[in-house]
Amino acid sequence: MTNTKRDRVPVLIAGVLCLDFVNSLYWRATETPIEWFNEYPDLISWSQSLKILSVAEARKLLLNAQNNAAKASLITKQAIQLREAIYQIFFAIIQERLPAKADFRILNSMLGKSISQLQIAPSATGFSWQWQGVESHLDSVLWPIARSAADLLTSRDWPRVGQCPGDGCGWLFLDKSRNHTRRWCAMEHCGHKTNAILHYHRKQRELAKR
Numbered sequence: 071m072t073n074t075k076r077d078r079v080p081v082l083i084a085g086v087l088c089l090d091f092v093n094s095l096y097w098r099a100t101e102t103p104i105e106w107f108n109e110y111p112d113l114i115s116w117s118q119s120l121k122i123l124s125v126a127e128a129r130k131l132l133l134n135a136q137n138n139a140a141k142a143s144l145i146t147k148q149a150i151q152l153r154e155a156i157y158q159i160f161f162a163i164i165q166e167r168l169p170a171k172a173d174f175r176i177l178n179s180m181l182g183k184s185i186s187q188l189q190i191a192p193s194a195t196g197f198s199w200q201w202q203g204v205e206s207h208l209d210s211v212l213w214p215i216a217r218s219a220a221d222l223l224t225s226r227d228w229p230r231v232g233q234c235p236g237d238g239c240g241w242l243f244l245d246k247s248r249n250h251t252r253r254w255c256a257m258e259h260c261g262h263k264t265n266a267i268l269h270y271h272r273k274q275r276e277l278a279k280r
């Protein structure tokens with residue numbers, strides 16, 4: 071496979087924001103999953119792919135993170151913790167179990183913070199929810215994720231979350247097919263994932279050397 075620009079961006083197949091975030095752990099169902107969030111800039115690049123950050127917001131957050139390295143490292147760990155809580159909640163639902171209270175505690179904690187940053191403001195089409203203070207809070211990238219998970223859990227779609235049975239894959243997705251027949255994460259039997267993330271990390275190392 072050639073290293074096209076497409077290889078460098080996350081593979082987004084879930085159909086809903088919070089599950090695309092959950093899928094930032096590649097090959098979850100193996101003994102050696104590949105972690106996308108090794109440091110704060112990884113979180114930012116993923117968030118830009120999810121279109122929850124503008125270029126300007128991303129730039130300011132990265133600068134902010136450089137000046138607050140310890141905090142940025144903590145937020146990266148929190149992002150993984152939130153991601154795993156959301157995963158465990160939906161994994162329990164897929165297995166027809168009640169999700170653990172501890173996982174709801176993690177989700178609700180971030181949800182509380184995110185909701186306190188929401189405001190109504192005029193928009194191009196009328197009025198809309200907008201996040202306040204995105205650039206000045208290193209964890210602001212997690213606010214829309216928590217809200218997306220809450221929205222999905224309180225919608226009628228919550229039983230329609232599925233998990234790809236591909237060998238070692240483990241990715242989650244929202245089955246939007248009319249007859250609930252979606253089974254796989256992507257057409258190519260998960261094959262392009264490894265190439266994408268290996269290329270991404272190689273590129274990150276090259277950039278770090280400059």
Ligand SMILES: [Zn+2]
Pocket residue numbers: 234235236239240241254255256259260
């Ligand atoms: Zn898959």
